[in-house]
Amino acid sequence: MxxxxxxxxxxxxWPPRWVCGxxxxxxxxxxxxxxxxxGLAYFTIPFILFYFIRKRKNxxxxxxxxxxxxxxxxxxxxxxxxxxxxxxxxxxxxxGVILFITGIISWVAVIGLVKVLPEALQLKTTxxxxxxxxxxxxxxxxxxxxxxxxxxxxxNFVYAASHDLKSPINNIEGLIAMLKSTDKKDLVDxxxxxxxxxxxxxxxxxxxxxxxxxxxxxxETDVGEVFFDKVLAEVLEENVNxxxxxxxxxxxxxxxxxxxxxxxxxxSIMYNLxxxxxxxxxxxxxxxIQLRTFSKENHTYLSVxxxxxxxxxxxxxxxxxxxxxxxxxxxxxxxxxxFMVKRLVEKRGGNISVASEENKGTIFTVKF
Amino acid sequence: xxxxxxxxVDDDEISNFLSISLIRKIDPEIEIIPFKNGKEALDYLKNxxxxxxxxxLILLDIRxxxxxxxxxxxxxxxxxxxxxxxxRVVMLSSSDNPRDLExxxxxxxxxxxxxxxxxxxxxxxLSLTG
Numbered sequence: 001m002x003x004x005x006x007x008x009x010x011x012x013x014w015p016p017r018w019v020c021g022x023x024x025x026x027x028x029x030x031x032x033x034x035x036x037x038x039g040l041a042y043f044t045i046p047f048i049l050f051y052f053i054r055k056r057k058n059x060x061x062x063x064x065x066x067x068x069x070x071x072x073x074x075x076x077x078x079x080x081x082x083x084x085x086x087x088x089x090x091x092x093x094x095x096g097v098i099l100f101i102t103g104i105i106s107w108v109a110v111i112g113l114v115k116v117l118p119e120a121l122q123l124k125t126t127x128x129x130x131x132x133x134x135x136x137x138x139x140x141x142x143x144x145x146x147x148x149x150x151x152x153x154x155x156n157f158v159y160a161a162s163h164d165l166k167s168p169i170n171n172i173e174g175l176i177a178m179l180k181s182t183d184k185k186d187l188v189d190x191x192x193x194x195x196x197x198x199x200x201x202x203x204x205x206x207x208x209x210x211x212x213x214x215x216x217x218x219x220e221t222d223v224g225e226v227f228f229d230k231v232l233a234e235v236l237e238e239n240v241n242x243x244x245x246x247x248x249x250x251x252x253x254x255x256x257x258x259x260x261x262x263x264x265x266x267x268s269i270m271y272n273l274x275x276x277x278x279x280x281x282x283x284x285x286x287x288x289i290q291l292r293t294f295s296k297e298n299h300t301y302l303s304v305x306x307x308x309x310x311x312x313x314x315x316x317x318x319x320x321x322x323x324x325x326x327x328x329x330x331x332x333x334x335x336x337x338x339f340m341v342k343r344l345v346e347k348r349g350g351n352i353s354v355a356s357e358e359n360k361g362t363i364f365t366v367k368f
Numbered sequence: 369x370x371x372x373x374x375x376x377v378d379d380d381e382i383s384n385f386l387s388i389s390l391i392r393k394i395d396p397e398i399e400i401i402p403f404k405n406g407k408e409a410l411d412y413l414k415n416x417x418x419x420x421x422x423x424x425l426i427l428l429d430i431r432x433x434x435x436x437x438x439x440x441x442x443x444x445x446x447x448x449x450x451x452x453x454x455x456r457v458v459m460l461s462s463s464d465n466p467r468d469l470e471x472x473x474x475x476x477x478x479x480x481x482x483x484x485x486x487x488x489x490x491x492x493x494l495s496l497t498g
Contacts, residue, residue, distance in 0.1 A: 159463075159465060160431075163462055163463055163465075166462040166463075167383070167462045167483070170383070170462050170483040171382040171483075173484050174386040174483070174484030174485065175382070178386065194382050194385065197382065
């Protein structure tokens, strides 16, 4: 037996443990049974781990560490069985080799653990995961809501645009029918004039629609420091006739004198708000338009206040910013301005609010 | 059941011109009062004394500034103006949008005419004239 397996199974060089020293039956079996119990438990754990790995399939982080653990525990279990066996078969070489292998596997496990530790620390707890899921759900709901808003905006846009295109075309149809059934010179002239009017209405609506489409599409390339005062001057200059007719007293209070923004966009916003104030002025008093900028909670605000006709917001708040909605019928208007302003402001993450009282005035506040 | 005048509520002047000429052609005598929006028509009807109250055929557009056709119907429904015979409404609109048709139906209007107004579409309602 000397040379079998490098003497692994050699048992004749030592006495069995039972006869080495003075074991009482109780102490001996106490020792043996404890060893067996540990060994058995250590051999059971790998089955559980194996079952766990199989069940979780690819869904388990650090699966190699699990395999390493299975080996480690099996090895540890083996040392205890051999230790128990030494009471009858003193194969100390074998025991030494198994301890050696266990030692190596244990160190590999240690190194493996140290390696994955930083990554393992990054693993989220269930609570953290749930919190993440909740935040993401909120974000999704928010963007879903935005999408629904855009969708309903689009719906309204199509509805309104098709209506505003259909109306003049229906009129043209009716006018042509009328032409066919009359030969009165005066009436013919009048009808032709109305056909021309209707055609230019169609053209106007198409221009409006394409300008809306344009603002949806255009990338803002002229972002930089823009001065409110300068933009206001440009707006007034472009509407010199309207300004001359309205003779407004314009009060400027630009506490924040400039903003990092697209020049064209700011101009469109101010253009619409200022021309609205000019258009919907009261005939009962001199027009006063007050433009203010201020800063609140790290946001720049612009407010445009007038003492004009005002709007009954109780009935019209929802409609105010929707496309082709109009609230006064004595002045030329297309119902597109505030819709555009809202779009432009929201596109850059801001919003617009309004307060108004009929026959007192209106104040629009843009938050950038 | 007869009515004795037509209330025409529409902001589109050309459309009103066409509607009025067409109705006049069928019935040169009938009284037609045009209004530019629901609010004007409502105010007129409200201010009219009870004694003078007539039965009306209302030709009602939908999309109008200030007060649209449906808001007008809502106001009529909630007001003391509503009696079955005095407020017979026929919608007159460019819209053939299903949601407008549905909404009109919910107000139990007498009819729904798509613009432009044609003789055959209005004459059935005009024959109700007394």
